[in-house]
Amino acid sequence: MTWPPQRLDAPDPATYSPRQQEIHDQIASGPRGGVRGPLAVWLHRPELAARAQDLGRYCRYDTSLDQRLSELAILVTGRVFGSEYEWQIHRGHALTAGLEPEIIEAVRRNRRPDFPDAETEVVHDVARAAHEKRELDDALYARAIAVLGEGRLVDLVGLLGYYTLISLTINIFRIPPIGEGDAELSDG
Template sequence: MSRWPEQRLPAPDPSTYNERQREIHDAIASGPRGGVRGPLAVWLHRPELAAKAQDLGRYCRYDTVLDPKLSELAILVTGRVFGSEYEWQIHKGHALKAGLSAEIIEEIRLNRRPDFNDAMEAVVYDVSRAAHETRNIDDALYARAIDILGEQALVDLVGMLGYYTLISLTINIFRVPPMGDNPTPELSDE
């Protein structure tokens, strides 16, 4: 028996899709994600939301000025803050592949601030945590982020944090279950 509660709103049955749901499903499935899973599948109940969120998600995931390692760092922080197991499972491997160290990933999983050797990683982590914990950043952190990342990257980072907040809320509220039988230890317990 699973320790995860039953999903509240499963994805719509593809055999019952209307024309717009089929169109959005096919557009998402044929893109870089290669399929429609998790929160994207839940959004198909409202195909226009799925379409708009998919567009924003594609930008946030693939087209920002942030290095993929920094993007994945921000996504993992968001997944950790929200306890979104599904998001963590998807992005841990992407973060490793993008070059984020296993030690940093483990510290984030344990809900501890990693020791960073890279100023960009440190400021992305600090902005991400502050944004989620206080829904703001103070003047000193803002100045540091502008100095280290620049305006464009900071705008992209804030947009990405907003998008992955939407993802995490969808996962949590509709109880999108983790994949398989190997959830990340302790991620959802805190």
């Protein structure tokens, strides 16, 4: 597939300000191991990059949700936004975290998966409702509290907000998938 040209490339490292270099080095030395995609574009505004990467580190690595559930929420976000880069990056993370391939494929195709447990189902349902309806009805909210508890629901909402920022950055600045591979979300 031919992707439209990226609208805003990352700043040229040769022209980094001292603050851009500092933030770049902080991100690159952390668990992400590099500065790519949305994080690289955010370096145009190093304070945004610094604060967003701190929030992202919490949402990705330090949340009270187990990684399998976090990756499901991220995939749902990427699917709803049609964000190929996000999908490409997190599909592999989801598999590594133990998310069932059948669930990943159902999300990719915009179909409701069969769920092995109540936690997986409620994370999926909250993520879809949050992005599609911009709220949770009383029944879903009550189910989410009963299944996840207040703290994990707060973390889930924070994660959904952060990955919405990621998706918007990817889509608005047209960040293509790595290697500009085939679209996986177009036939959903």
